[in-house]
Amino acid sequence: MKKLLSLLQAQKDISGYRVAKTRTVSHELFFVHKKLETVRATDTVKYLATVYVDHDGFRGDSSFAYHDSLTEDECLAKINAAKKRALLVNNQMYDLPAGGEYERKIGSNIDSYEPEKLGAMIADAVYAADTVEGGSINALEIFIYNDTLTVVNSRGVNKTQSINRVMIEAIPTFTDEKQSVELYEDYRFTEFDPEKITAEISEKMREVKDRLTAAKPKVPLNINVVLRPKEISSIIKELANDLNYTSIYRHTNLYKTGDDLQPGPDADKLTVTMKGRIKGSENSAYFDDDGLDLTDTVIIKDGVVCGNFGSSTFGQYLGVDKPTGKLPCAKVKPGTLDSIDGDYLECVSMSGIQLDLYNDYIGGEIRLAYYHCGNKITAVTGITMSGKLSQVLAKLRLSSKTDIFKAYEGPAYVVLKDMTVL
Amino acid sequence: MPFSAFLDGKRTVCKELVAELKKTFSYVSILGVDTGETVYFADKALSSVSESESDRGFVIKMYNGRSFFEYSLDDINGDIAELASKIVSEVKIDPSLESRMISAGAIADIPMKKDFLRENDFGSYEDDYLLDFCKKTSKKTVEADEKVLNGFAVIMTYTVSKLFITENRELSQCYGWANGAVMAVYSDGKMAQARRVAASDKLADIIAKMSDDQKGLIDLARHLANAKQIKPGVYDVITDSSITGLIAHEAFGHGVEMDQFVKDRALAKNCVGEYVASPISSMHDGAAATLSVASYFFDDDGVLAQDTEIIKDGILMRGLSDLTSATELGTTPTGNGRRDSHKRKAYARMTNTFFLPGNDKLEDMIASVKHGYMLFETNNGMEDPKNWQIQCTAEYGIEIVDGKLTDNYVSPVVMSGYVPDLLKSISMVSDSFEVIGAGFCGKGYKEWVRVSDGGPNLKVRVKLG
Structure with a gap:
């Protein structure tokens, strides 16, 4: 990085530069059934450098990949090529983020463990849930990461943040003499808690056992559908993407400030805050890849669009006084629901929730759900739900209990009213 | 486009490192990677040209005759014996796991x-010029339109x-691929995005495809802005090549x-x-099966x-393997070991996956549908190889009534069901053939690699919602 920075600083005919460096060190274990198949370790660095050239009243920029293995001549050739390219780019002027030197760590207890030891402890915690007769964990992948991001620019930014994080991919499976079924579990954390891991996998083992007996219910159904954080986070992410500065500047956004997403009295109103950090989330950050400090921002309040968020450049293009930065996390205010009345489908596993804002669509294939009908609960599969997003939002109910999933913190479940299930 | 000078200069040290590590392991390979992507972009207000x-x-x-070990690093240089020692140390495991390793056969290192x-x-x-x-x-x-x-x-x-180096093997490959896209953001009361994609190993093809049929793109945008939601149900469906490819990919590609x-x-x-x-369907995958984005050597x-050949006349013939899975299964690897990057593990992955063409004419296929839809353009899909459920989302569909395409567009269209039901429902296969080399595929929710898929038009019966 020193070589790259000194070459960039020596360029007289550029207006600025930025370098983002990410170092990732990992320890990875891959199990097949309960046997260790592959052990991996990585220690890699990636750089993305950008040069800015002001010309003819415009700002041009161009980025290039840098590697420590480049010779000085190769690096200079890349800088010169980027300068020429920047001269072809006639974009509206904007400023780079200015000032700020610090080094911070995202809170985690993971760095207190040796990676090899931690890997073994995580494997033990997962397989501690593999105690159900007929059940098994057919595959387990454990990734223990340490990521360090450093951003330096020509206006005095020099910031470093690091995070220790773990990702587990586990495949709980249940088999009888007739068939075998599985569920996919993707579990991420920054705080190691073996009991929580075992409890999480145990819950999936219980659910996969139910998938074995799940049957297709009598369809079509018009019914309330309950979603969990994985699917809720996808919905919130889709709404948030629409409210990003980039979407607005590029005219691809559907919603604008003041739009009421939940008209009428029937819904728990959404309040969504985009955040830099959520405790326990691997997406947490102090600054973005431009080196801009992140400012938490409310984008939807009581169901009404009230804000936007995004990068320094697109924020300036929109005339925003203080851009928020590329906020990675979303926090949703909990609702009022403590229990669910009436019949409903509780989705356990979907192929992936499908949202299309332009076409007012929400739906997707349900791999496993619990059908709560009167006092009876049955496992169901082989069904697809669909509905109009606007109608769903207008009657959306949010739980008072909260949970965290990846970059989402908010209601542990939501109720979508009157979905068509086929 | 010459082979990477950086990798070319590493052949000798790679061989030295293999020799050093062979003192500890029965099989050692080194894959050197040097890839690059340049993106040219313009919209109404902005432009850019950058390396990603x-x-x-x-x-x-x-x-080691039992488990596999991998180490990823940015460069191979310095004292090779010292580096080998570091690598051995970095892949060490906790003693409690040593008794839990797999056991598999020997790996052939064919010269x-x-x-x-x-x-x-x-x-x-x-x-x-490109910008x-x-x-x-x-x-x-x-x-084109206000x-x-x-x-x-x-x-x-x-x-x-x-660059690939083992004790007995020294391979290098160098190739390129290009993609292009044009997209219109359109509003006619309702918003819509219409796009046209291009993929080829020749930029001349990309430029030609992006240049033509501006009217068609805007016409599609206009229809999409007026598209309705489909009434959920089970329909006769004709697929375009992209949806055929999505079915091949999600229904049986991941499953093998x-x-x-x-x-x-x-x-x-x-x-x-x-x-x-269905006995009238056959499906292939392979980097050498056709020329597209996943056509490596x-x-x-x-x-x-x-x-x-995955499916021949409706019968499942064989699957796709990487070296690790083939070693464990005692089979011959099929050339499907692929990595997201040099930082990631190799898995068995698809490359170019497609159904073979049949004998039917598209117009006859459409004419055979009393009421159904023709589906166009892949949006996304999700596999479920264990339980054979499938979800494929098309950007849009056009209603077919009494054997004719109407002007009624629906969007989006989510196709779902049980894989054997879907594949056995294939009743007509067109004589046309196109593979679209513009896709990315994840395994679960990670490990992204470039893939193509496609084939002819299919007539199937499936649930749409």
């Missing part, structure tokens, strides 16, 4: 020394150099990735030799590219 993040480094794969090169025309085009083309295409799109809010044009050139066989995660493992699809395990 490239991948340059090495991954060393080691096998071969070969350099592969596929020429392209990327060097014939200057940056200013100017994108700017003009964007402008033309915006000016209801167009923005027009995007993008061209991406992707270049690959890879043989690392899933090792984990007992694929139902297909028990169905080799059985009918899994050897895979990331150093296995030469192949053309694998």
Whole structure:
């Protein structure tokens, strides 16, 4: 990085530069059934450098990949090529983020463990849930990461943040003499808690056992559908993407400030805050890849669009006084629901929730759900739900209990009213 | 486009490192990677030409007759004996896991020394020409109709150099691929985005495809802005090549990735030799099966590219394997070992996956539908190889009534069901054939690699919602 920075600083005919460096060190274990198949370790660095050239009243920029293995001549050739390219780019002027030197760590207890030891402890915690007769964990992948991001620019930014994080991919499976079924579990954390891991996998083992007996219910159904954080986070992410500065500047956004997403009295109103950090989330950050400090921002309040968020450049293009930065996390205010009345489908596993804002669509294939009908609960599969997003939002109910999933913190479940299930 | 000078200069140290690590492991390979992508982009207000993040480094794969070990690093230099010692130390495991390793057979290290090169025309085009083309295409799109809010044009050139070294093997390959896209953001009371994609190993093809049929793109945008939601139900469906490819990919491509066989995660493992699809359907995968985005010469395990017949006349013939899964299963690897980057593990992955053409004419297929839909353009899909459920989302569909395409567009269209039901419902296969080399595929929710898929038009009966 020193070589790259000194070459960039020596360029007289550029207006600025930025370098983002990410170092990732990992320890990875891959199990097949309960046997260790592959052990991996990585220690890699990636750089993305950008040069800015002001010309003819415009700002041009161009980025290039840098590697420590480049010779000085190769690096200079890349800088010169980027300068020429920047001269072809006639974009509206904007400023780079200015000032700020610090080094911070995202809170985690993971760095207190040796990676090899931690890997073994995580494997033990997962397989501690593999105690159900007929059940098994057919595959387990454990990734223990340490990521360090450093951003330096020509206006005095020099910031470093690091995070220790773990990702587990586990495949709980249940088999009888007739068939075998599985569920996919993707579990991420920054705080190691073996009991929580075992409890999480145990819950999936219980659910996969139910998938074995799940049957297709009598369809079509018009019914309330309950979603969990994985699917809720996808919905919130889709709404948030629409409210990003980039979407607005590029005219691809559907919603604008003041739009009421939940008209009428029937819904728990959404309040969504985009955040830099959520405790326990691997997406947490102090600054973005431009080196801009992140400012938490409310984008939807009581169901009404009230804000936007995004990068320094697109924020300036929109005339925003203080851009928020590329906020990675979303926090949703909990609702009022403590229990669910009436019949409903509780989705356990979907192929992936499908949202299309332009076409007012929400739906997707349900791999496993619990059908709560009167006092009876049955496992169901082989069904697809669909509905109009606007109608769903207008009657959306949010739980008072909260949970965290990846970059989402908010209601542990939501109720979508009157979905068509086929 | 020459082979990477960086990798070329590492042949000797790679061999030295292999020799050093062979003192500890029975099999050692090194994959060197040097890839790059340049993106040219323009919309109504902005433009850019930049390299996106490239991948340059090495991954060393080691096998001790029991488990596999891998170490990824950016460069191989300095004291090789010291580096080998560090690598051995970095892949050590906790003693409690030592008794839990797998056990598999020996890996054949078949001697071969070969350099592969596929020429392209990327060097014939200057940056200013390509960026100017994108700017003009964007402008033309915006000016085509007052209801167009923005027009995007993008061209991406992707270049690959890879070096593979073992004790007996020294392979290198160098090739490129290009993608392009034009998109119109349109508002007619309701918003819509219409896009046209192009993929080829020649920029000349990309430029030609992005240049033509501006009227068609805007016409599609207009229809999409007026598209309705489909009434959920089971319909007769005609697929375009992209949806055919999506079915091939999600329905049976993932299901025959043989690392899933090792984990007992694929139902297909028990169905080799059985009918899994209509007898008029045949499906292939392979880097050597056609020329598209996943057409490499050897895979990331150093296995030469192949053309694998997955389904022949409705019968499941064989699966796709990487070196690790083939070693565990005692089979021959099929050249499907692929990595997201040098930082990631190799898995059994699809390459170019497609159904073979049949004998029917598209017009006859449409004419045979009393009421149904023709589906166009892949949006996304999700596999479920263990339980054979499938979800494929098309950007849009056009209603067919009494054997004729109407002007009624529906969007989006989510197709779902049970894989054997879907594949056995194939009743007509067109004589046309197109493979679209513009896709990315994840395994679960990670490990992204470039793939193509496609084939002819199919007539199927399936649930749409």
